[in-house]
Amino acid sequence: MLYVKHGIKSVSVDEIAAMLGISKKTLYVHIRSRDELLQLVIDYSLTQFIAGLRKLLEPEEHVFRKLGHLYSYIIKINRKVNPSFLPDLKKVNIGHFRRIQDFRNDQLFSFVKSIMEQGVQEGLFRPDLDLKLVYLNQISKIDGGVLKGSPGYNQTLFSDSIYKLIINDLIGMTTLKGHQEFEKQYDELLHLIDGYSQCNFQKTK
Template identity: 30%
Template structure:
């Protein structure tokens, strides 16, 4: 029952935002009483925390699968970007805003996990790209990975990219291209352009 509650809550939060969805709404959508709901989830804050913890586990598994199946470092980064864009398309901008404003502790937990895990993912990708000859050898993976993580927080910050002015999917796409074109070698740039042309053709 708890998994059903978490799945329905995540669906509602993504669609309508977090603040506007009440525990009454959730119970009604599930067709259960509030008493039954609270037997499985003590409060909304803990519900949100559990959903975010589950998501971070799913994200780790997804990024590992992307790394294992990507033909090279550049394809891995493009697939990571596609994964993030797909995730954001499922989530309303309101949900991200609510998380930052009203559930600060949960947001800070997400930031901490993001900082630690994504740093490792990007650093490993940079080292892979250097071994493959697709990334410049004059960059320091540890420094660039930290810069990437720092920029990621700016991308998700509503103060920098207000939801009414920017689509988060567009911002993420530009962020990835900005990063790749900065770290790629000449061979890497040619490979990147080849992948981008292929993506464009497939999307037409």
């Protein structure tokens, strides 16, 4: 996970071996190249991401809370990714980069689509929504890569603001029935992100 946290170019094989508690020579007995190591990191990260998301969503029944948990979770994971990771990955191995993009466009989208379709069936969301466009719009907000590392950037505050933008966007997609239900849950939904911030990250004062 050092690659994800610090960026590919900032992490040496020696550091990877040290983290695993083995020598570099032993590491190369099991892994032949950096590309192979990157593939293992990506496989592990995506598997863990999906497992965590399923564990979070399966007990929840209500559409709006499902979406709140889903976007909070994505934002939480995004905080852990170094801004240079994807640009570095694109330069180092375009195949690995495309795999992550495909994952986002297919598997991750399928989670959002399933919840939104449930909302349409329950009369909470309008049936004329372009669900892929909705998803891409929300993900583009979360990415916000150009702001990371800029002067005065506060990761937690920025993430909280993006989450609230997404929640407020959802209001405009609801039916009259959905809007009324959304209003009842609005305060609870806004504060879902707080649990992720407090449990996983120290807030900047």
